Amino acid sequence: MNQLPLHDNWRHKMDGSIYLIHRTTYLLLVWLTTLGAMFLLQAAYASGGLTTLKLLLLVLYAILILWIAGSFWAATLGFWVLLTRLDYFARRRRNVLSNASGPLPADARIAILMPIYSEDPDRVFAGARAIWRSLEKTGFAQTFDFFILSDTRDVDTWIREECEWYRMCAELGAHGRIFYRNRKDNTARKSGNVADFVQRWGADYRYMIVLDADSIMAGDTLVKMVRLMEANPDTALIQAPPLPVNKESLFARILQFASTAYGPLFTAGASFWQLGDSNFWGHNAIIRVAPFAAHCGLPKLPGREPFGGEILSHDFVEAAMLRRAGWRVWLAYELSGSYEELPPTLIDFAKRDRRWCQGNLQHFRLIGAKGWHPVSRLHFAMGVMSYLSSPLWALFLLLTSVDAYNRLHAVPDYFSRNHLGPLWPVSFTVEMKVVLIVTLAMLFLPKLMSLILIVLDSTRRRAFGGIFRATISALLETLFSILVAPVLMLFQTKFVWAILLRRTIGWPIQERGDHSTSFREAVSMHGVQTLIGLVAGVLAYIYVPDYFGWFVPVIGGVLLSIPLSMISSSVHLGRITRSLGLFMTPEERQRPEVLVEFDKAMASVRSNPIGVRDALREPSAQALHLTLLPPEELLSRRQKHYAQGLMYKAMEDGLHSLSTAEARELFSRAESLHELHDWVWSSAAE
Amino acid sequence: MSPLNADMSWADGVRPVLDTYLRKIGIVSADVHSRWVGCIVCELQSHIGEIPADDIVEQAVERLREAIDVRLAQAANLDPLRDRREIAGMLVVLQDEKHADLVNALFADCDAEVAPMMSEQLRRAVAAGCPRPVPDDALLDFPTQLIQLRSMNPVHWLFRRWR
Numbered sequence: 103m104n105q106l107p108l109h110d111n112w113r114h115k116m117d118g119s120i121y122l123i124h125r126t127t128y129l130l131l132v133w134l135t136t137l138g139a140m141f142l143l144q145a146a147y148a149s150g151g152l153t154t155l156k157l158l159l160l161v162l163y164a165i166l167i168l169w170i171a172g173s174f175w176a177a178t179l180g181f182w183v184l185l186t187r188l189d190y191f192a193r194r195r196r197n198v199l200s201n202a203s204g205p206l207p208a209d210a211r212i213a214i215l216m217p218i219y220s221e222d223p224d225r226v227f228a229g230a231r232a233i234w235r236s237l238e239k240t241g242f243a244q245t246f247d248f249f250i251l252s253d254t255r256d257v258d259t260w261i262r263e264e265c266e267w268y269r270m271c272a273e274l275g276a277h278g279r280i281f282y283r284n285r286k287d288n289t290a291r292k293s294g295n296v297a298d299f300v301q302r303w304g305a306d307y308r309y310m311i312v313l314d315a316d317s318i319m320a321g322d323t324l325v326k327m328v329r330l331m332e333a334n335p336d337t338a339l340i341q342a343p344p345l346p347v348n349k350e351s352l353f354a355r356i357l358q359f360a361s362t363a364y365g366p367l368f369t370a371g372a373s374f375w376q377l378g379d380s381n382f383w384g385h386n387a388i389i390r391v392a393p394f395a396a397h398c399g400l401p402k403l404p405g406r407e408p409f410g411g412e413i414l415s416h417d418f419v420e421a422a423m424l425r426r427a428g429w430r431v432w433l434a435y436e437l438s439g440s441y442e443e444l445p446p447t448l449i450d451f452a453k454r455d456r457r458w459c460q461g462n463l464q465h466f467r468l469i470g471a472k473g474w475h476p477v478s479r480l481h482f483a484m485g486v487m488s489y490l491s492s493p494l495w496a497l498f499l500l501l502t503s504v505d506a507y508n509r510l511h512a513v514p515d516y517f518s519r520n521h522l523g524p525l526w527p528v529s530f531t532v533e534m535k536v537v538l539i540v541t542l543a544m545l546f547l548p549k550l551m552s553l554i555l556i557v558l559d560s561t562r563r564r565a566f567g568g569i570f571r572a573t574i575s576a577l578l579e580t581l582f583s584i585l586v587a588p589v590l591m592l593f594q595t596k597f598v599w600a601i602l603l604r605r606t607i608g609w610p611i612q613e614r615g616d617h618s619t620s621f622r623e624a625v626s627m628h629g630v631q632t633l634i635g636l637v638a639g640v641l642a643y644i645y646v647p648d649y650f651g652w653f654v655p656v657i658g659g660v661l662l663s664i665p666l667s668m669i670s671s672s673v674h675l676g677r678i679t680r681s682l683g684l685f686m687t688p689e690e691r692q693r694p695e696v697l698v699e700f701d702k703a704m705a706s707v708r709s710n711p712i713g714v715r716d717a718l719r720e721p722s723a724q725a726l727h728l729t730l731l732p733p734e735e736l737l738s739r740r741q742k743h744y745a746q747g748l749m750y751k752a753m754e755d756g757l758h759s760l761s762t763a764e765a766r767e768l769f770s771r772a773e774s775l776h777e778l779h780d781w782v783w784s785s786a787a788e
Numbered sequence: 789m790s791p792l793n794a795d796m797s798w799a800d801g802v803r804p805v806l807d808t809y810l811r812k813i814g815i816v817s818a819d820v821h822s823r824w825v826g827c828i829v830c831e832l833q834s835h836i837g838e839i840p841a842d843d844i845v846e847q848a849v850e851r852l853r854e855a856i857d858v859r860l861a862q863a864a865n866l867d868p869l870r871d872r873r874e875i876a877g878m879l880v881v882l883q884d885e886k887h888a889d890l891v892n893a894l895f896a897d898c899d900a901e902v903a904p905m906m907s908e909q910l911r912r913a914v915a916a917g918c919p920r921p922v923p924d925d926a927l928l929d930f931p932t933q934l935i936q937l938r939s940m941n942p943v944h945w946l947f948r949r950w951r
């Protein structure tokens with residue numbers, strides 16, 4: 103990295119001290135909690151000798167409690183920060199924004215990037231319209247360009263994207279400001295898509311704001327992010343935490359409520375200890391283009407997939423690379439106006455997890471790589487743990503059951519040969535209960551703290567539907583999360599196992615729209631889980647009846663997974679709970695302006711979208727497609743014949759007979775399209 | 789030449805297709821339609837002996853499409869073969885309802901010169917509404933970085949320490 107601009111000495115020292123205090127506080131709290139819990143558990147387990155089973159349980163518990171403690175203390179510190187507003191860096195950012203006025207620097211051009219991959223074009227372009235309109239209202243739109251970076255393979259969606267893009271440009275008067283590019287080869291997926299932008303157009307832009315296909319950001323927030331970057335020349339990336347919005351299914355509404363109510367605690371807490379070594383979440387972040395280009399070219403990892411090959415979860419690695427080069431990465435948790443959408447059903451959520459799981463487990467190899475900042479290593483480790491914790495919990499539960507069985511069937515030995523008097527069994531009920539209570543408290547206290555924050559803030563209190571409804575919502579959400587947690591644990595355990603067996607998943611298209619889960623789909627996804635729950639329940643009831651009650655929440659969730667999955671996918675139930683004022687979020691109660699724009703754009707969606715057949719028949723649709731095609735390279739004789747072959751195949755057997763790749767090839771050749779166009783017209787006449 | 793071609797009845801099959809095509813382009817006047825269709829039929833007539841009966845409509849559509857391209861190229865002073873992308877872009881722009889009059893004026897005749905005023909109008913319309921999918925290239929170097937992985941195999945670790 104180039105020489106960082108010199109801060110004055112005082113500020114530098116101040117920053118350093120705060121870093122030290124924040125991190126020491128957090129790490130001390132986490133480690134002390136872990137050690138305390140371990141001390142109590144070890145006392146209980148060590149009695150009667152430390153067997154291999156107990157040792158294994160201790161090790162597992164140590165890892166899991168460390169994970170829980172890390173999350174709990176982040177939330178608690180977040181609670182403290184949000185309650186007292188004593189956050190030096192957040193205050194500094196607020197000062198920057200409150201003192202900022204006037205235009206953005208003319209030379210600081212900003213590109214907003216929306217990488218898409220076979221998403222619903224209506225949804226994608228509604229989001230883009232909302233963002234652009236919101237940006238226009240700020241008066242700073244002239245500094246921004248918008249890029250829809252499509253990696254879509256399916257020709258029908260490709261054509262629809264083109265038509266929607268042109269319609270949007272025409273309606274918004276944004277020709278030459280909103281761009282659209284469909285990549286010929288989608289190498290390296292999303293990171294490759296962004297890399298292609300950087301390589302082709304990066305030199306024109308100082309910043310890029312990377313979105314996801316379902317991201318929505320308020321214009322005001324975009325401008326604030328630019329101002330923050332301008333005020334912090336040593337910062338290469340600022341992440342604005344996205345809040346989930348727009349979904350109506352019960353599942354998504356519960357998650358939206360949870361993320362909006364509890365999320366701020368965790369993001370504020372994460373920012374408290376991560377400070378300028380924060381992470382990139384892949385979207386809704388502003389990035390300084392020059393350092394990104396200089397330091398974030400992702401290599402392929404040696405070996406084959408799933409652990410080798412292209413880096414899937416590129417965001418963590420890019421943040422680590424920026425930190426490695428000396429640039430700061432911040433999580434500006436106080437920024438509002440940043441939104442995303444959640445998967446509408448439990449099954450879609452699990453499918454998304456499957457992709458993320460592979461990407462995060464790949465990071466296991468990166469933890470020990472040379473040159474990373476220690477906090478970046480921690481990010482990698484936490485990413486791995488967020489999925490590895492599930493099989494570890496599953497193993498822990500299994501071993502606990504075995505231990506419980508051993509305890510129940512152990513015959514106390516009162517009269518050992520070496521002792522004169524009887525040896526009374528020592529009870530460790532108190533220690534065990536303390537451990538259990540501490541663990542449960544760490545899991546559930548953040549929810550309570552969030553409720554306290556909501557209650558204390560009158561605006562937020564009203565936005566969440568008042569104290570009563572917010573409390574009921576939180577209780578119901580807790581019950582739901584208790585039931586869903588073991589289901590997700592089984593899903594994630596399966597995913598981890600599949601990845602360890604080197605089964606890759608490719609790049610599946612995401613189902614983002616609201617839709618209900620059918621009985622068939624639920625059975626196919628949860629059938630085995632239900633069976634596992636049934637067997638585990640029977641075994642627990644027969645062999646460890648005294649402990650059966652403890653297993654009920656876990657077994658119950660798994661046994662109910664089919665109805666739970668189906669019921670929670672219901673949009674109808676989502677609407678009913680909404681009419682009852684349950685799981686309300688501030689964004690639902692009063693739609694922010696950018697979301698109102700989004701609703702309007704969704705309402706104006708064409709009922710009869712342009713498709714692949716139109717691109718063949720309609721002169722204007724075909725002309726648009728031809729205009730947007732990249733310049734054709736000279737074809738070899740073999741390529742020409744291949745293209746012609748495809749054309750005749752389409753003529754004789756229909757477009758449906760072509761594979762996605764073949765259709766794509768055909769629709770990339772102007773000559774073939776002209777011929778097909780003429781043929782379609784003549785065959786219609788017949 | 790087949791008897792079908794000899795009596796010009798093939799033109800009856802071509803006319804409605806070309807009419808529909810012209811309507812799709814945005815040309816509404818029946819007079820203009822008949823002029824353009826007449827041009828195409830006339831052009832085909834001179835080669836009709838070389839065209840298989842099954843391909844006549846296809847050929848007619850192709851010639852009409854090319855004639856439209858040539859007309860647009862004339863209006864914008866472009867090369868109809870080399871500047872196909874720009875011509876396609878113009879066709880896209882002209883589909884906007886606000887340019888309906890321009891379309892009809894531009895295609896009023898199939899072989900007369902395009903009036904300079906109309907060319908200017910077309911130029912302005914294209915400048916305002918021509919699809920511009922991507923900006924000019926502004927290349928930036930994006931070198932692949934090195935990630936030096938360490939072996940996770942404990943035997944390697946021990947061996948390295950020992951060595």
